Amino acid sequence: MLITASCGFLQLYFPCGMYKPSQRLNKPPGFYRHMVLVGCTRFLTVVLGLVALNYVAVSFTETIKSSAPLFTVLISRFILGEQTGLYVNLSLLPVMSGLALCSINEVSFEIRGFIAAMATNLTECLQNVYSKMLISGDKFKYTPAELQFYTSLASIIVLIPASLLLVDLHSTEDASLSVAIYYILNGVFFHFQSITAYVLMDYISPVTHSVVNTAKRAFLIWLSVLMFGNPVTMLSGLGTIIVITGVFMYIKAQQYDDDKTSILLQRKVRAI
Numbered sequence: 001m002l003i004t005a006s007c008g009f010l011q012l013y014f015p016c017g018m019y020k021p022s023q024r025l026n027k028p029p030g031f032y033r034h035m036v037l038v039g040c041t042r043f044l045t046v047v048l049g050l051v052a053l054n055y056v057a058v059s060f061t062e063t064i065k066s067s068a069p070l071f072t073v074l075i076s077r078f079i080l081g082e083q084t085g086l087y088v089n090l091s092l093l094p095v096m097s098g099l100a101l102c103s104i105n106e107v108s109f110e111i112r113g114f115i116a117a118m119a120t121n122l123t124e125c126l127q128n129v130y131s132k133m134l135i136s137g138d139k140f141k142y143t144p145a146e147l148q149f150y151t152s153l154a155s156i157i158v159l160i161p162a163s164l165l166l167v168d169l170h171s172t173e174d175a176s177l178s179v180a181i182y183y184i185l186n187g188v189f190f191h192f193q194s195i196t197a198y199v200l201m202d203y204i205s206p207v208t209h210s211v212v213n214t215a216k217r218a219f220l221i222w223l224s225v226l227m228f229g230n231p232v233t234m235l236s237g238l239g240t241i242i243v244i245t246g247v248f249m250y251i252k253a254q255q256y257d258d259d260k261t262s263i264l265l266q267r268k269v270r271a272i
Contacts, residue, residue, distance in 0.1 A: 001043070001155045003187025004194065008149030011195065015145065028140040038134070038147065039154025041127035042194075046155075047162075048120040055113030058228060063098075063240055064117035070096060071125040079129050085260075087253035094246030101239030132201045144198035148191065 052061045070092050073084050134142045 001046075001152055001159055001187070003184055004191040005149060005152035005156060007188060007191035008145055008152050008195070011145040011191075012149055020143075034130075034134055035150040036154045038127055038130055039151040040158055041123045041130070042151055043155040043158045043162075044123040045120055045127060046190075048116045048123060052113045052116035052120060055110040055116065060109070060236075061113070061117050063236075063243060064114065065121055065124075068121045068125055071121050072128065075125050075129045079133065085253070085257035087256055088250060091246055091249040091253040094242050094249060096246075098239040098242030098244075098246060101235055101242065128197070128201065131198060135198060135202050144195050144202070147198050148195045 049061070052064075073089070073092065077083065131147060134147060135144070
């Protein structure tokens with residue numbers, strides 16, 4: 001998080017063409033509350049994701065996270081009042097059924113890893129929906145770099161006491177230079193992953209972002225199988241394919257709903 005915050009601070013002044021910077025004379029009402037809330041969800045998402053990886057295979061963790069669109073649909077409805085059409089909701093069924101098939105037949109299934117991965121879904125979706133509300137606000141719009149930097153600072157504040165309580169600091173004294181370089185690279189990659197997600201949220205809905213993110217997880221699943229040699233049963237592999245199929249069904253259903261909405265708006269304009 002320290003590396004991520006440092007990169008975010010630099011990008012406040014050097015946008016690198018990713019967003020349009022704006023000068024802030026003062027902070028909006030509820031600024032610190034918003035930053036702490038998003039920062040805490042970011043911290044929990046990272047920690048819970050690492051806990052899940054500690055107990056189950058990468059491929060299984062990413063398959064569980066593929067159910068994120070369902071969480072995002074529910075959270076977007078309650079927080080943003082965003083409604084989804086019937087076909088979009090139906091397209092989420094293959095995602096959930098494929099996930100269930102993977103879970104039942106997964107060789108590395110472990111209840112603690114499963115719960116941690118599902119909790120990661122919840123915190124990540126909360127973070128995405130709340131961030132969308134801040135980036136697309138009517139009265140005040142945060143830039144991606146502002147969200148990235150200030151929420152990283154909030155995450156660090158939470159991380160310090162958590163590290164003192166949960167981490168064996170003596171075990172980190174013998175860390176080599178190569179390990180330190182890996183941490184720095186991990187922080188830089190995480191920064192660009194996060195700020196790119198914030199930039200995208202200004203253009204697409206949280207549900208669409210979540211579904212597209214699921215397609216990325218499909219690549220991670222099979223990449224982890226090839227790199228780490230994680231055992232995958234036939235039914236687990238079938239479940240993964242069903243999940244990915246559900247993602248593409250969602251994309252087509254969303255396109256159909258958008259076209260239908262556009263036609264209805266055109267008819268209303270003509271009637272006026």
